[in-house]
Amino acid sequence: MRMMAMPATERQPAASDEVLASEARDGSLAAFTELLDRYDRRLLRFLMHRTRSISDAEDALQETCLKAWRNIHLYTPRWRFCTWLFTIAARVAIDMRRRNGTVRIQQLYDDQADPAAASAQAEAAPDNGLWTLARRLLPDEHYAALWLYYGEDMSVREISAVLGRSSAWVKVSLYRSRRALERAMSAEAEAGAAGPPPVGGGAAC
Structure with missing residues (x-):
């Protein structure tokens, strides 16, 4: 069969x-x-x-x-x-x-001294250098708006609901954050192109 x-x-x-x-x-x-x-x-x-x-x-x-x-x-x-x-x-x-x-500053030091906490922080943090730069440059709420837009693919309306801000505020925040990152990246690129400062560059006797 x-x-x-x-x-x-x-x-x-x-x-x-x-x-x-x-x-x-x-x-x-x-x-x-x-x-x-x-x-x-x-x-x-x-x-x-x-x-x-x-x-x-x-x-x-x-x-x-x-x-x-x-x-x-x-x-x-x-x-x-x-x-x-x-x-x-x-x-x-x-x-x-x-x-x-x-x-709490002491709590931050405690977390950094704790290997398990440091490992969890590294695992949860974005691994893109651009996000590290954004974290350093932007206020918390502006960083959150940027992350929700690009990292979580939320719309302006959804971000507005999450953060309790108007849609206009979200749009302005995203625009200003992008501009701040563009300026910072341009400055870093120019600094890199200039090369390291000369070592022992004094005039010969």
Whole structure:
């Protein structure tokens, strides 16, 4: 008897964030866990630049996840799930900074001295030199807007919702940040083209 060839099984496409969020809203912890698996590293990266401390960022990440689960029934597909989640994260970071006052300098030193914290910070930080330059040049909120636009592919409207700023503010922030980076990169390129200063360049006696 000739065996009938079985058709190759097609891999099921992964459920969208919004589908999983709807399932989580109906009480599915598994769906919510899958969403967190997709976003935990990205949230940590975002929160690190909103709190300036790896330990604070990790605490804020846990608080964000708890608040998202407790309020998942309020989620509406009117917004992309990532926009809703990052909005919660941004508000958690603001609350944390208000509670802590200014950045705790000693905590920063402790984190840098802790190899595990340093490793986590390096893992979560963008590996592009341009982002390192942006982190050095830009105020926190402007860096966050730039990261959400290019790193998270959010629209101006979505960034406006996450940061609680107007769309006009986001557009101006993105423009000014790009200009600041262009000027800094041009200055670095000119400095590199000039070459290192001469060593022992005094006149011969």
